[in-house]
Amino acid sequence: MTTSQIESLANRENVASGDFEVGQTLREIVVPEFLADVDRRIGKVFWRRSRTQISVTASTTDREYDLPADFGWLEMARLYSTSYPNLPNLKYIGEDAEAVLQSEMTTVQSRPTAYDMVAGETNRWALKFNCFPDAAYTCYCLYHRGINFTDYTTSVDLDSYIPPESHSALVHKLRAYIFEERYGIQDQRATAEHGHYDKVIDTMRTRKEGASRNYARFVR
Numbered sequence: 001m002t003t004s005q006i007e008s009l010a011n012r013e014n015v016a017s018g019d020f021e022v023g024q025t026l027r028e029i030v031v032p033e034f035l036a037d038v039d040r041r042i043g044k045v046f047w048r049r050s051r052t053q054i055s056v057t058a059s060t061t062d063r064e065y066d067l068p069a070d071f072g073w074l075e076m077a078r079l080y081s082t083s084y085p086n087l088p089n090l091k092y093i094g095e096d097a098e099a100v101l102q103s104e105m106t107t108v109q110s111r112p113t114a115y116d117m118v119a120g121e122t123n124r125w126a127l128k129f130n131c132f133p134d135a136a137y138t139c140y141c142l143y144h145r146g147i148n149f150t151d152y153t154t155s156v157d158l159d160s161y162i163p164p165e166s167h168s169a170l171v172h173k174l175r176a177y178i179f180e181e182r183y184g185i186q187d188q189r190a191t192a193e194h195g196h197y198d199k200v201i202d203t204m205r206t207r208k209e210g211a212s213r214n215y216a217r218f219v220r
Contacts, residue, residue: 001167003027004155010174020181022174023152030173031147034162035072042205044144047163048072054127054139060109063129065139066120070161072146077115077127079137090115090139093130103130110134124148169200 007022016022038045054065056079067074077090091114093099100116112129120126127139147161158167176193183190 001159001164002155002157003149006158006167006170006174009171011178015182016178017182020178021152022178025177026170026174027149027152029177030170034169034173035146037201038204039144041201044075045204048144049075050143050145052141052143054141056112056129056133056137056139058109058133058135060107060132063112063132064118064121064126065128066123067125067127067141067143069123069148070145071123071125072144074117074127074141074143076142078140079112080140081135081137083135084111084137087111090129092116099130103128106131108132112137166200166204169197172197172200 003023003026007026010026011022035048038048050068050070052068056065074092079087079090090112093103093114094116099114103114103116108131110131111134112131114130116128116130118126118128127141145161147156147158149156158170162170172193176190176197179187179190179193
């Protein structure tokens with residue numbers, strides 16, 4: 001389904017008032033909330049996971065590398081070279097102010113062991129190593145995809161980002177916000193739509209192809 005179709009289904013009675021931004025609410029509130037609920041209530045689902053490789057070169061001036069345009073958050077990153085085939089995963093230091101400051105102050109070349117996230121030169125996010133690379137490496141990254149909308153009106157096909165059978169959750173959540181804005185948060189229609197949304201999330205937990213492996217599975 002496209003974002004335009006979701007907006008039309010959610011506002012099929014034209015309930016939203018004139019100053020309610022349906023497209024903005026879908027992109028800035030509903031979609032991020034849905035993806036956060038998937039991470040929190042289901043776990044790391046395969047359809048959000050993607051991979052990329054970064055060609056790292058030895059440098060005394062550059063240690064930032066743009067991540068893909070659909071980057072959401074980084075799950076794992078590891079360097080590889082023929083000289084170092086079994087290196088440990090890179091450590092994320094973004095929440096350690098002292099480590100970030102030490103990284104900013106370093107001027108030496110060495111094998112990177114950690115990284116921080118910064119604004120990208122071309123794309124939204126870039127990976128920044130904790131030192132200047134001393135040799136050529138391949139950085140293998142396992143990341144979860146995000147949906148970086150360019151504006152509030154351009155229709156985007158969400159089929160490649162979210163399983164089509166789960167798109168109804170977006171319709172229900174957006175519809176709930178429309179009812180709340182129009183009639184108040186105590187409106188029974190809004191409450192019902194939130195309930196329908198929760199049912200879709202619960203159904204996703206039981207789908208073999210859509211859920212992470214949080215449950216024991218037994219075979220005879």
